Amino acid sequence: xxxxxxxxxxxxxxxxxxxxxxxxxxxxxxxxxxxxxxxxxxxxxxxxxxxxxxxxxxxxxxxxxxxxxxxxxxxxxxxxxxxxxxxxxxxxxxxxxxxxxxxxxxxxxxxxxxxxxxxxxxxxxxxxxxxxxxxxxxxxxxxxxxxxxxxxxxxxxxxxxxxxxxxxxxxxxxxxxxxxxxxxxxxxxxxxxxxxxxxxxxxxxxxxxxxxxxxxxxxxxxxxxxxxxx
Amino acid sequence: xxxxxxxxxxxxxxxxxxxxxxxxxxxxxxxxxxxxxxxxxxxxxxxxxxxxxxxxxxxxxxxxxxxxxxxxxxxxxxxxxxxxxxxxxxxxxxxxxxxxxxxxxxxxxxxxxxxxxxxxxxxxxxxxxxxxxxxxxxxxxxxxxxxxxxxxxxxxxxxxxxxxxxxxxxxxxxxxxxxxxxxxxxxxxxxxxxxxxxxxxxxxxxxxxxxxxxxxxxxxxxxxxxxxxxxxxxxxxxxxxxxxxxxxxxxxxxxxxxxxxxxxxxxxxxxxxxxxxxxxxxxxxxxxxxxxxxxxxxxxxxxxxxxxxxxxxxxxxxxxxxxxxxxxxxxxxxxxxxxxxxxxxxxxxxxxxxxxxxxxxxxxxxxxxxxxxxxxxxxxxxxxxxxxxxxxxxxxxxxxxxxxxxxxxxxxxxxxxxxxxxxxxxxxxxxxxxxxxxxxxxxxxxxxxxxxxxxxxxxxxxxxxxxxxxxxxxxxxxxxx
Numbered sequence: 001x002x003x004x005x006x007x008x009x010x011x012x013x014x015x016x017x018x019x020x021x022x023x024x025x026x027x028x029x030x031x032x033x034x035x036x037x038x039x040x041x042x043x044x045x046x047x048x049x050x051x052x053x054x055x056x057x058x059x060x061x062x063x064x065x066x067x068x069x070x071x072x073x074x075x076x077x078x079x080x081x082x083x084x085x086x087x088x089x090x091x092x093x094x095x096x097x098x099x100x101x102x103x104x105x106x107x108x109x110x111x112x113x114x115x116x117x118x119x120x121x122x123x124x125x126x127x128x129x130x131x132x133x134x135x136x137x138x139x140x141x142x143x144x145x146x147x148x149x150x151x152x153x154x155x156x157x158x159x160x161x162x163x164x165x166x167x168x169x170x171x172x173x174x175x176x177x178x179x180x181x182x183x184x185x186x187x188x189x190x191x192x193x194x195x196x197x198x199x200x201x202x203x204x205x206x207x208x209x210x211x212x213x214x215x216x217x218x219x220x221x222x223x224x225x226x227x228x229x230x
Numbered sequence: 231x232x233x234x235x236x237x238x239x240x241x242x243x244x245x246x247x248x249x250x251x252x253x254x255x256x257x258x259x260x261x262x263x264x265x266x267x268x269x270x271x272x273x274x275x276x277x278x279x280x281x282x283x284x285x286x287x288x289x290x291x292x293x294x295x296x297x298x299x300x301x302x303x304x305x306x307x308x309x310x311x312x313x314x315x316x317x318x319x320x321x322x323x324x325x326x327x328x329x330x331x332x333x334x335x336x337x338x339x340x341x342x343x344x345x346x347x348x349x350x351x352x353x354x355x356x357x358x359x360x361x362x363x364x365x366x367x368x369x370x371x372x373x374x375x376x377x378x379x380x381x382x383x384x385x386x387x388x389x390x391x392x393x394x395x396x397x398x399x400x401x402x403x404x405x406x407x408x409x410x411x412x413x414x415x416x417x418x419x420x421x422x423x424x425x426x427x428x429x430x431x432x433x434x435x436x437x438x439x440x441x442x443x444x445x446x447x448x449x450x451x452x453x454x455x456x457x458x459x460x461x462x463x464x465x466x467x468x469x470x471x472x473x474x475x476x477x478x479x480x481x482x483x484x485x486x487x488x489x490x491x492x493x494x495x496x497x498x499x500x501x502x503x504x505x506x507x508x509x510x511x512x513x514x515x516x517x518x519x520x521x522x523x524x525x526x527x528x529x530x531x532x533x534x535x536x537x538x539x540x541x542x543x544x545x546x547x548x549x550x551x552x553x554x555x556x557x558x559x560x561x562x563x564x565x566x567x568x569x570x571x572x573x574x575x576x577x578x579x580x581x582x583x584x585x586x587x588x589x590x591x592x593x594x595x596x597x598x599x600x601x602x603x604x605x606x607x608x609x610x611x612x613x614x615x616x617x618x619x620x621x622x623x624x625x626x627x628x629x630x631x632x633x634x635x636x637x638x639x640x641x642x643x644x645x646x647x648x649x650x651x652x653x654x655x656x657x658x659x660x661x662x663x664x665x666x667x668x669x670x671x672x673x674x675x676x677x678x679x680x681x682x683x684x685x686x687x688x689x690x691x692x693x694x695x696x697x698x699x700x701x702x703x704x705x706x707x708x709x710x711x
Contacts, residue, residue, distance in 0.1 A: 150505055153461040158634035159642070162461060162663040169660040170642065204641035211628055211637060 035060035035072075036108060040115040048121035051128030057112070058125070066132040068179055073105050076137045079177025079229065081166050082130040087201070089113055089122050096199040103194050136229040137179040141219050148224030155211045156221060164225045171201050176228040183222045187212065248289075259283045259292070259304075266290055274326065276300035280307060284672055285316040288603065294325030294349075301350065306331030311668035313354065316341050317619065319603040324348045331355050333668050335374075338364045340619030342601040347371050356632055356665065357383045358400070361390070363436070363619045366601040370394045378457060379464045379632070380405040381422070384412060385623060386436040389595050392417065401458045402427050402467065403449075406478075408436040411595040418448045423456045423469050425449040425491070429476035431463070432501065432513040433627035433635070435618045439478035443589050444486065449473055451490040461663055463631055466504045468493055468535040472527075477501050477515050482589050484523035488530065488552070493538055495530035495552040495573075496522065498560040505629065516559035521584050522567040527552040531574065541576055551576045613680045620670070621681065627688060633667060636688055643686065650682035651675065 039057035046054045058066075061074035068076030077085060091097035098110030116122055152164070159172040166174030175183060189195035191209040196202025212218050248269030251262045255277025262272045268289040275295045279302065285292070292314065294302040304313040304326060311333035314323055321338070322345040328335040335354035338344050338361035346369045351358040353376035360383045361367050367384075370393045374381035377400035384390050387409045396418045397403035403419035406412045406428045419425035426449055430439045449472040458465035467474075470492030475481050476499050488495040497503065501515045531550020534542065538550055555561055556577030566584035624632035625639070643649050655678060657667035670678065687706035 150466075154463070154505060154629040155635060155638070157461055157663070158630060158638045158661065161661075167660065167662075203644070207641040207644060208637065211635075 036112055039112050043112070043115045043117070043121070046117075046121070048117050049124055051124035051126075051131075054116075054121060054125050055128050058129075065135070066129050067135055068137060068182075070140065070179065070181060075179045075182035076135075076177070077129050078132045079134050079136070079174065081168065081174050082126045083168055084166065084173040085129055086122055086126045089116070089126065090119070091199055091202075093122065097195065097202065099198060100194045102192075103189060106189075106195065134177065136177055137226075139180055139223070139226045139230070141180045141184065141223050141226070143216070143219035143221070143223030145220070145224045145227050147217075148220035148222070151212060151217060151221050152224050155208070164228050171204075175225045178225075178229075180222045180226045183225065184215075184218055187218050187222075188215070253279075253302075263287070263290065263292075274302040276302050279304045280310070282310050282312050283314050285314070285318050285321060288318045289320045290316075290318055291322040292324070292326065293322070294327070296325055301325070301327040304328045304331075304335075306354065308332060311355070311666075312337055315339060316344070319343055320600065321345075322347075326350070328352075328354055332665065333357070334360050336360065337623070338362055338367070338619075339623075340364055340615050342366055342603055344368070349373075351381070352376055357381075358397075359383070360385065360623065361387055362623045363387065363615070365389055366597045367391075368393075368596060372396075375399040377401065378459065379462075380427075383407065384409050386434060386618065387412070389597050389601070391415070391594055391596055396420075397425075398422060399454060401454075401456055401464055403452065405429070406439065406442055407431055408434050408439050410438065410441055412442045413592065413595045414442070414444045414447065416446050418450075419472075420448065420450040420452065421454050422452045423454050423458075424467050424471040424474055425452040425488075426472070427467070427474040427476070428478045428481055429474065430478060430501070430513050430515075431626055431629075431631065432515075433629055435622055437512045438514075440480040441595075442478060442481045443592060443595075444473060444481065444483045445589060446485040447487075449486055449488045449491070449495075453490070453492045459632075459663070459665065461630060463505060463629060468503075468537070470494070470534065471497050472530065473497070474499070474503070475517050475520055476503055477513070477517055479514075479518040479520075481517070481519075482521045482523060482586070483525060484521075484589050486525045488525055488527045490532075491530045492532055492550075493530075493534040494550055494554040495527045496525075496554070498522075498553070498555040498565065498577075499557040500559055503557055516562075518559075518562075518564055520560075520565040521586055522553065522565075523584060523587065523589070524568050527573055545576065547574070549574060553578060555581075609680065613677070613684050616673070616677065616681050617684050621685065625685075633664060634661065636685055640686055640688070643682070647679055647682035647686055650685065651678040654678045654682070 042057035061072045062077055063069055066078040068074050092110045092113035093116055098106030159170045160175050161167045164176035166172055190205040193206055196206040251270055251272045253259055253262045254275045259279055260281055260283050263285050271291040271293055273293055273295050276297050308330050310331055313328045313331050314336045317339040319341050320343045321341050323336055324347045327350040329352045331354040333355045334357045335351040336346055336359050340363040342365040344361055344364055344367040346359050349372045351374040356379045358374040358377045358381040363386045365388045367390045373396045375398050380402040381397035381400040382404045385407050389411045391413045393415045398421045401423045403422040403425045408430055426444055428442050453470045456465055456469055472488040472491040472495045474497045498517050498520050530552045534550040541556055552573035553575040561577045561580055563580045563582050566582045568584050625636045627636045629635055654670040657669055659666045
């Protein structure tokens with residue numbers, strides 16, 4: 001712990017290099033570990049009814065306005081439906097997500113979420129995130145949008161809605177407005193069974209993964225979804 | 231005494247004499263069906279009938295009585311889903327006007343030896359006449375218009391004649407899908423998005439379409455903008471096509487008049503023409519052994535869709551094609567044509583000249599004697615027949631037909647067949663861009679549960695991807711034994 005604190009200053013550049021060098025392998029950077037530790041402190045001592053104050057714990061990675069930070073592997077939060085953000089926070093907190101040994105980023109998030117005091121605190125956080133203005137993330141992938149639209153309407157749109165806006169009746173989150181790189185990564189986690197093994201909603205996506213047989217198909221669909229958000 | 235007993239029992243065993251049952255305005259057709267026994271004819275007099283009729287008995291005829299131009303009208307008020315569903319064998323329906331239903335005018339659910347003729351169908355939702363998974367059927371002298379998918383949709387059938395029908399103002403005029411031994415003759419298909427389509431839909435229980443003749447039809451001015459439900463597979467059919475052969479094999483096209491279709495007269499293609507989502511390893515995607523014999527074609531392709539326009543530019547042509555076959559394997563020489571020089575064509579350079587000159591030797595694909603009623607030996611057979619005869623009409627495995635793909639339902643209900651069984655009886659609309667699921671409450675709870683379990687077991691390979699799902703996989707393996 002002391003070592004981490006000493007390394008905190010000046011470690012950002014080193015950490016970024018580390019992440020870039022090992023981009024195929026998920027890696028927890030030193031600075032994000034430190035950020036996590038700070039976050040845990042804030043969450044442990046914060047007022048459960050003050051979402052804005054609690055959110056200070058999140059902003060080191062997810063940004064002051066919830067826009068996310070790809071360098072930190074932290075997705076944008078603002079365009080998502082509050083019911084889904086809550087479900088995921090509770091899943092992280094209660095051990096239904098971020099438990100698989102290969103889900104490095106998920107484990108990070110789970111470690112932080114377990115220090116959220118209670119459901120009231122989760123509700124406050126979700127309400128605060130929901131109050132932040134929506135903003136479409138930047139495109140980082142360059143898939144074939146037309147092909148992606150074809151797959152999307154034939155398969156994905158059945159549950160995630162015609163405009164990727166999500167459908168609470170089907171427990172399906174919005175996809176439009178979620179970072180393309182994050183969507184692609186989650187899909188691969190589902191495909192490998194790294195995400196969704198211990199959560200019934202996630203398992204639905206594990207079962208759907210064969211519908212997009214190749215990484216190219218996934219990128220096409222994700223680029224189409226990105227085009228819906230723009 | 232013994233003899234008398236024998237005689238009496240013989241008498242009792244004789245079928246009741248077939249009788250006419252009269253239905254008049256204000257009566258219920260379903261009540262008459264409930265009363266009817268094998269061989270009965272239900273005579274429906276002029277009037278307005280607001281109901282859905284389900285016929286699950288053999289040898290029943292529904293016959294409209296038309297009096298001085300007054301028809302018996304089945305009126306769905308845009309609220310009822312189906313006008314007539316039948317699952318019995320040797321069913322005949324004729325002389326009915328059917329309007330304003332949301333799903334189907336007439337849908338067959340695995341009945342054999344059906345006759346559907348002289349009906350007048352307007353704006354009945356997704357399909358007009360839709361025999362599904364039946365053998366030996368005749369569809370003739372019907373007039374249909376205003377249908378969101380196919381006016382006449384022959385799905386997963388064998389031995390069917392579709393003759394002398396007029397289909398117009400619909401997205402697809404006539405569809406012959408995953409069907410074998412079909413004759414499509416003397417029909418008038420005009421002002422649809424596409425006139426006559428012969429094709430394979432991947433992801434259905436029947437995987438092939440072959441031995442099909444499209445002959446002596448008028449296929450004219452099919453330029454109506456596609457008004458299929460956005461996102462559904464039919465919504466991807468390009469506007470302005472006369473005849474489409476997609477992935478089907480052994481198709482002969484002869485003697486048709488094909489004019490004024492703005493994208494192309496005839497399109498021969500693999501599945502990519504409509505969608506790239508065709509990952510059914512059991513469906514062969516190429517159109518093989520297609521024979522285009524003599525047809526009259528002109529004024530096709532005058533304002534084609536963008537993809538075809540692009541193909542024209544590469545050939546320095548200013549008018550589009552009578553025949554478009556430049557997509558993938560459609561260009562292979564196992565396809566042939568007569569008098570190729572008469573037509574504007576793309577992609578037939580390698581085609582051979584047909585040795586066959588006429589299909590006149592085939593006068594019908596109906597069977598010389600009735601097909602036997604489908605044998606149902608076990609409960610499992612009955613359940614499989616129900617799935618293929620009803621559910622597969624809207625749910626393909628991994629793509630969106632009318633309803634969501636079966637795969638998505640499996641993911642949602644993987645450990646909860648009872649949830650599906652309950653939903654079938656009382657469906658609730660959950661998907662904003664899909665038509666509402668019609669209730670299947672006429673099926674018993676036990677059957678609904680069994681069909682649900684059957685659906686969850688489709689392609690169990692997929693289920694095996696989920697370690698936590700071993701219980702379901704084991705159950706499916708047990709069922710298939």
